[in-house]
Amino acid sequence: MATIDELRTHLFATLEALNDKENxxxxxxxxxxxxxxxxxxxxxxVEVDHLKVTGGKGTGFIADNKDLPRGITGVTQHKIAG
Incomplete structure (x- = not known):
């Protein structure tokens, strides 16, 4: 297991195994x-923090920082209505 996506897959497989009524x-x-x-x-x-510091150059654990929510790897300014 080398990426966060593979971790998710493994965790969901664990949930399925827990719900297996026969075994x-x-x-x-x-x-x-x-x-x-x-x-x-x-x-x-920690990888997300690394992405912030390096301007989006990750180690590969998180496969593609384009998949991260907006603002995770940079500064986002929000306007307050009113």
């Missing part, structure tokens, strides 16, 4: 997956 995933194993996933998610947050 559900062991709860302890699912908790371990969730804990490791949280560490990876935290590293994605």
């Amino acid at each position: 559900p995933m062991d709860i302890e194993r699912a908790k371990a997956v969730a804990e490791v996933a949280q560490v990876i998610i935290n590293s994605a947050k």
Whole structure:
């Protein structure tokens, strides 16, 4: 697993395995997956900070910063109506 997209795929597979009525995933194993996933998610947050500092030059963990919501990698000014 090398990208955030692959992490999402793996996490959804874990959810499906938990919901399998015939052969559900062991709860302890699912908790371990969730804990490791949280560490990876935290590293994605660091990646976003890296994108901000470098002006959008990522490491590849987040495949394409064009997929990030507007304003994540730069400064966005908002006008207040009134």
